[in-house]
Amino acid sequence: MATSTVPGGPAASTHARGLLLALTGVLLVSFDALLVRLAVAPHWDIVFWRGWLIGLTLGVWMLFSGQRLRLPPGAGHRALLAITVLMLAGNTVLFVLSVSFTAAANTVVILAASPFFAALFSRVFLGEAIRLRTWVAIVVSIAGVIVVFGGGLGGGHALGDFFALTLAVCMGAQLTILRRFPTVPRLPLIAISGAVAGLMALPFAAPLELSAQSYVVVGVMGIVQMPLAMVLMAVATRYLPAPEVSLCLLLETVLAPIWVWWVLREAVPPLTAVGGTLILLTLAVHAWLALREEKTP
Numbered sequence: 073m074a075t076s077t078v079p080g081g082p083a084a085s086t087h088a089r090g091l092l093l094a095l096t097g098v099l100l101v102s103f104d105a106l107l108v109r110l111a112v113a114p115h116w117d118i119v120f121w122r123g124w125l126i127g128l129t130l131g132v133w134m135l136f137s138g139q140r141l142r143l144p145p146g147a148g149h150r151a152l153l154a155i156t157v158l159m160l161a162g163n164t165v166l167f168v169l170s171v172s173f174t175a176a177a178n179t180v181v182i183l184a185a186s187p188f189f190a191a192l193f194s195r196v197f198l199g200e201a202i203r204l205r206t207w208v209a210i211v212v213s214i215a216g217v218i219v220v221f222g223g224g225l226g227g228g229h230a231l232g233d234f235f236a237l238t239l240a241v242c243m244g245a246q247l248t249i250l251r252r253f254p255t256v257p258r259l260p261l262i263a264i265s266g267a268v269a270g271l272m273a274l275p276f277a278a279p280l281e282l283s284a285q286s287y288v289v290v291g292v293m294g295i296v297q298m299p300l301a302m303v304l305m306a307v308a309t310r311y312l313p314a315p316e317v318s319l320c321l322l323l324e325t326v327l328a329p330i331w332v333w334w335v336l337r338e339a340v341p342p343l344t345a346v347g348g349t350l351i352l353l354t355l356a357v358h359a360w361l362a363l364r365e366e367k368t369p
Contacts, residue, residue, distance in 0.1 A: 090311025094320040097304030100297050102327035105176035107293050108168055109336055113286040115172040116276035119269055121287075123164050125294020127266030130259055133299065141260035152249050153256065159246045160265030165272055166239035174232025177329035177340040181220050181348035182236035184325045184355060185213040189244025190251075197248060209358040212350060219347030229341075262302060266294075322355055 111118050134140070170179040188210040194200040202210075217240075221233050250258070282290075308320075325348065332338045340348075 086311050090308050091320070093304045093311070094308035095323065097301045097308060098320050098323045099327070100301035100304070102324045103297060103331055104167070104293070105171050105179060105328045106331040106335055107289055107297065108171045109176065109332060109338075111286050111289040111293075113282050113290070114277070115168050116273045117279050117282055117286070118290060118293075119165050119168050120273035120277040120279045121270075121282075121290040122168065122294045122298070123161065123266045123269030123271075123273065125266070125291065126164075126298050127263045127270065129295050129299040130263035130266065130302070133303065134259060134263065139257055139259055141257060141264075142255070149253065153253065153261065156246050156249045157261055157265045157268060159242045160262060161268035161272060162242055163239055163246075164266070164269040166235050166242065170232045170235035170239060172232065173235065174229035175329075175338060175341055175344060176332040177338075177344045177348065178220055178229060178233050179236045179239075180325045180328040181344055181351060182217050182233060183240050183243070184322070184348075184351050185217050186240040186243035186247070187355070188213050189241050190247040191244075193244050193248040194251060198252060205358060205361055209354050212354045216347040216350035216354070219350065220344050222343060258306060259302065322352060322359070325352055325355075 108118060167179070167183075188206070191202055191206050191210060195202045217237065221230070221237065250256070329338075329340050333340065
C-alpha cells in the first residue's frame, strides 16, 4: 500500500501538488522586474502603491483564512522580529530601486546569492555548522556576484548593483532570523512590512499623479501577482522539502531577464551572463546535493 505524507492522498500526488504550487508561485514572481519596468513611474511611487497594496491584500487574506500574528515571549525576540519587518519592508524598496538603476538581469542574479549570505549569518549568529559543499558554494557564488558587479562598474549600473547586493545581504539576515523563529507565521509579517514600505515611500512619493497604465500595473503587482505568489510558495512548503523549493526558486533567475528582454528588448550584459551562469550552476548543484542528502535514510 502506498504511503501518504498528508491525509487524503499518496506521496506521489502530494509531491506533484507541492511542485505545481512552488513552480506557479515562482513563475508569478519572475514577472516582478518586468512589471516594475512597465509601471513607467517614479520608483518611490511604485514602492508606495506596491507596499500598501500587498499589505492590504494579505491583510484581507488573513482575515478570511484566520491567520494571526503570534509573537514569541520576550522583548528581545520581539525586537528581532520588528527588525525583520523593517528588513522585509526594505526589501521592497531595494528591489524597486535596483531594477530602476541597473539591468533586471543584474538584480535577479545578485539576489540569487542570498541563501548563501543566510548560511554565513546562521553560522555566525546561530552557531549552525556549514557543510563543505556550502562553503564551496558560498565562495563560488560570491565570485559570480563580483563578476556581475564588475560589469556594473563599467556600464554605469554600479548603484543598482549595490542596491541588489544590499538586498541579498538583508534577505540573508532576515532568513536567519526567521529560521530562529520557525513557528511565527510569515504572512502577517509580510503584510505589516508592506504597510511599512508604503510609509517609507510616503515622503518621496506623489502617488496620486500617475498615469492610468501605472495604476493598472502597480495594481496587478500589489493585488494579484506578489500576494498570490507569496501564498503559493508558503503553501508549497507543506508538501515539499526546503531544498526542493529552493531549487524551484532558480526559475526566477532564469525567467526574469527573459521576460524583460522579450517585452522591452533589454539585453543581458555579457558579464552578467557569465556571473549568472556561475551562480545558477552553483545553486543548482548545491540544491540537488541537499535534496539527495535529505532523501537518503
